[in-house]
Amino acid sequence: MVAKIYTDQDANLDKIKNKKIAVLGYGSQGRAWALNLRDSGLNVTVGLEREGNSWKQAEKDGFKPVHTEEAVKNADIVIFLVPDMVQRYVYLEKVKPYLKEGMDLVFAHGFNIHYRLIEPPKNVDVYMVAPKGPGPTVRDFYTKGGGVPSLIAVHQDYSGEAKEKALAIAKGIGSTRAGVIETTFKEETETDLFGEQTTLVGGVMELMRSAFKTLVDLGYQPEVAYFETINEMKMIVDIIYDKGFSGMLKAVSDTAKYGGLTSGKYEINEDVRKRMLEIAEKIRSGKFAEEWIEEYGRGSPTIKEGMEEVENSLEEQTGRRLKELIERGKPKS
Ligand SMILES: NC(=O)C1=CN([C@@H]2O[C@H](COP(=O)(O)OP(=O)(O)OC[C@H]3O[C@@H](n4cnc5c(N)ncnc54)[C@H](O)[C@@H]3O)[C@@H](O)[C@H]2O)C=CC1
Ligand SMILES: CC(=O)[C@](C)(O)C(=O)O
Ligand SMILES: [Mg+2]
Ligand SMILES: [Mg+2]
Incomplete structure (x- = not known):
């Protein structure tokens, strides 16, 4: 329906x-x-x-x-x-x-x-x-x-x-x-938590950070890695937002289409989907809620540590260094 x-x-x-x-x-x-x-x-x-x-x-x-x-x-x-x-x-x-x-x-x-x-x-x-x-x-x-x-x-x-x-x-x-x-309270709660954990907040951020780290570990310049795996994400997502995945695929080169359609599926495979299912189960069973309430009761140490780790990471330092350049390039109207 x-x-x-x-x-x-x-x-x-x-x-x-x-x-x-x-x-x-x-x-x-x-x-x-x-x-x-x-x-x-x-x-x-x-x-x-x-x-x-x-x-x-x-x-x-x-x-x-x-x-x-x-x-x-x-x-x-x-x-x-x-x-x-x-x-x-x-x-x-x-x-x-x-x-x-x-x-x-x-x-x-x-x-x-x-x-x-x-x-x-x-x-x-x-x-x-x-x-x-x-x-x-x-x-x-x-x-x-x-x-x-x-x-x-x-x-x-x-x-x-x-x-x-x-x-x-x-x-x-x-x-x-x-x-x-x-919707229902159940559907909104479970899908909202799933979305922010697997995609919007957790998934996208860690996908970008993992790609950045892989390039830097291979010896590429952090600035080049930042442009490639983090800064350009907005431009690609903006096209998806306006024209869907097929519109995005049409906007990139045939080389990117071929590489993306093949390597994307290789990277985000059945194992990743198994983990997504585990995350969904943890939300549906109430275990995630229990864990979060407990964390909050202890003064949210995991949030504090996690935020600090992100703020001090090489990708954030690189982003701060490129901030002026990125601001200069933003559309003016
Ligand atoms: N942040 C978002 O964009 C979205 C949030 N929501 C939901 O909206 C609701 C509000 O979330 P946010 O706007 O993110 O909250 P927030 O963290 O931005 O807002 C907090 C407000 O509550 C007050 N506050 C903070 N700690 C407090 C405390 N210990 N005692 C009393 N007041 C306190 C703050 O002074 C502030 O006015 C939540 O149910 C959230 O799940 C839903 C959709 C998106
Ligand atoms: C912004 C939003 O919709 C989230 C990610 O679900 C949230 O902030 O809880
Ligand atoms: Mg939410
Ligand atoms: Mg939400």
Whole structure:
């Protein structure tokens, strides 16, 4: 079956026009959602834990942020845009005590509901609008008249209107300008984690780093390796984004076509797919969630070490050295 695609005419902002929306968190997604929803004419309050950097940024953007409980007490719709590992605490300490019948709890990713870290009472709506793109892009596309596609899902429909409201939020952040597809919390959570681990974040980065290291270990200049295995990736991905794989294949030389079509399959083989399946199983069984919660509980040492290793790597040093050159070459309009 082909998925139904919802666009602007399938979504009605009136469903949430008179509701008070609390956006909790002002980071990557929080800032984008708060600004887009406000620009779409909706009533947005930013709720934050502390008067720190996010608070200052929200004020700079013309919001009057309030503390989380205050935002929640006055809200009809509460949107969780604090980090996944913080949502359970925020729910238990700052949302649950002030829950009112008929309130809406909205998520941008299904993690906390799917893995049962948050278990809301029966008399509220629980739904999701999950942008399939980074927060700054959600804002950038919206201001330029476009939108990043989103998935919507309904976990609990107390009002009977949860799906309409999810579509309205999706419209408010610009997603229906592109298109929105309905999913479940389970499907969104598992595919989102799989995507960021195997491809978007983990896979692409390590593929590029492995190719870079192979060339440098063979004695080639790091700058040449950087241009080849890291910098040019954007240009190739941009063509895939516009014209698909076949469009990309048409844009490269026949030599690259032949080499790519043969060596690509040799490199990314059955063994790699077996590992992808293992990663999917770890996500589906809940083992990855367990491991991540444990890591977070220990102060995220693996993230700290990993970030440091990346920042100090030869490829990053080379990238920093080439930064000026790369900036000079960027299109000017
Ligand atoms: N980053 C992205 O582009 C995407 C994120 N999502 C989802 O959106 C939700 C929000 O994620 P991000 O925007 O990445 O979060 P983030 O890490 O950028 O934002 C954090 C916000 O929460 C606040 N915060 C951080 N630590 C806190 C703590 N201990 N207690 C209270 N507040 C704290 C920060 O001050 C900031 O305002 C998550 O559910 C994530 O999975 C979904 C799609 C893409
Ligand atoms: C940006 C996005 O969609 C990710 C990779 O899933 C995330 O930041 O969690
Ligand atoms: Mg994600
Ligand atoms: Mg994602």
